[in-house]
Amino acid sequence: MKKIFTAFLFISALIAAWLFRTPMMNLLGWFGNREAVVHSIQQLGLWGPVVIFILLVLQVFLAFIPGQALMVACGYVYGFWVGFLLSWFSLFVGGQAAFFLARRYGRPFAERWISPDVLSKWDKAASGQGIGFFALSLVLPIFPNDAMCYVAGLGKIHPRRFTIANSLGRGLACFFTSAAGAFGSQLGWQGWLAIAIAIVLVCLGWLVVKNLNPKFLIA
16 A cells, blocks of 8 residues: 555656646756855845745755755845845854754665765765864865764764754855855955865864864764
8 A cells, every 4th residue: 555655646647747846947957056056035125034044944955946056045035144144144044944853863864855865975974073074074075064964863973963063154154155146246255265264274273172072072
């Protein structure tokens, strides 16, 4: 019975995808157009923050939603501080949801949203790591940022420690993207240099803490 129900859902999804293929393609095109995203958010008025919140939470689960573009749009439309707080809170909620759902339902749930190969690769890299590692994994582009929430949920890091890492990591990421959206070219090369230096200092700080207090990085 369960297999029949699963097959029914799969066939229904294929039929729906075919019937709504045109609006779905238009939606994907909209996500890839920064100007269109900004214009649409401005048109939403008071509903804009609600829509952004929902989209940024969903992008932790749906890879085709461009979180970075939405985060920059937040800063552009609402200014630095409001854009920062809105994107930070949204991504924090999404990350927490992914973490706790992966911990509750295990690898089968995580593999519905993240490639099994990606999970296996980063499982090994994250083994025995803690706050510092996961905070940086949510900021630096060398990591699959959203996937690391699932990796943490499948690992041994304590929920309280991941909450701290999620808050710090998402905060740093949203700080940079909100600044890019709010100020853009106004920052000049000096501003972007300061941001680059800040990123380097964060990495160096992580290495210092790792050497002085290994418990900070251990689950």
